[in-house]
Amino acid sequence: MPLWEPNYLFMDSDLGIRIPVGHVDYFVNGGQDQPGCPTFIHAGYSYLICDHMRAVHLYISALENSCPLMAFPCASYKAFLAGRCLDCFNPFLLSCPRIGLVEQDGVKIEPLPKEVRVYLLTTSEPPYCVHHSLVEFYLQKPRNKDTNIMVTFFSSNVTSSAQITIPRQQLQGRGVLAHPNPHCQVHQVNLKFQASHWVWRKDRTTIVGKFCTAPLPVNDNKKMVCLPEPVNLQPDVTVCRDLKIPCA
Structure with missing residues (x-):
């Protein structure tokens, strides 16, 4: 069995190919602009290259560092960020693919499926790897408008943030937060209800709900950690809570 299979890293869809072409196709940060790279053409050659x-640097980092550059199969980058793809059961039977010199990228099924899109987030600096976490918020009562909550x-x-959006008339919202340190080293979470602002009116509603989190991949609910008490969130006011997450 060869160590290398024809898999591809997608880094910039503006100047590269956009369609899956390998067994496992890694869309790093959505296969779009990479964090830490120039976003304006005025940067010249750096903007283009x-x-x-970053694909070369990621692969070198995967060889030199122990933290895994793990990816997750999903239909789209938007769905991945929204927390809709939490494990690797389909099609990899729970073995999540990893960038690096690993047999079949760590996938333990044969034959390898073809043209599977997998997604992962990274930091802007070496070693680039992050630990992906599911973040969820459960409202006690549904609202007549979308509810946006910033989680840090x-x-x-070290701080990392992600936004949870709870659609109108629904109780649950979720997202994926990428943090440089392992999930069990996170000791504090900040929650901020981002109220909508209108010229003539400001949303002054206080929301109440439950916050939970778990490290990816989420194969069952045993890894889920929730704050012990419901959280009251006033518009644009940050609420800080301690997190006690056991290490495996």
């Missing part, structure tokens, strides 16, 4: 060269993790002076 930075996103593409804290660990060792």
Whole structure:
């Protein structure tokens, strides 16, 4: 069995190919602009080459560092960020693919499926790897408008954020948050209800709900950790809570 299979890293859909072409196709940060790279053409050559060269740097980092660059199969980047793709059961039978010199990218099924889109987030600096977490918020009562909540993790002076959107008339919203440190090293979470602002009116509703989180892949509910008490969120006011997440 060869160590290498024809898999591809997608880094910049503006200047590269957009369709799946390998057994496993990695769409890093959605296969769009990479964090830390110039976003304006005025940067010249760096604007053209930075996103593409990130693929080389990612692979080198995967060889030199122990933290995994793990990806998750999903229909789209939007669905991945919305927390709709939490495991690797379909089609990999729970073995999530990883970038690096790993037999079949860590996928333990034969034959390998073809043209599977997988998604992962990274940081802007080496070693680039992050630990993906599911973040969820459950409202006690549905609302007549979308509810946006900003979630921020804290660990060792490192912060990472993601937004949860709860659609109108629904109780649950979820998202994926990428943090440089393992899930069990996150010791604090900040929650902020991002109220809608209109010229003539401001949303002053206080929402009440339950916050939960779990590391990806989520194969069952045993990894889920929830705050012990419901959280009251006033518009544009940050609420801080301690997190106690056991290490495996």
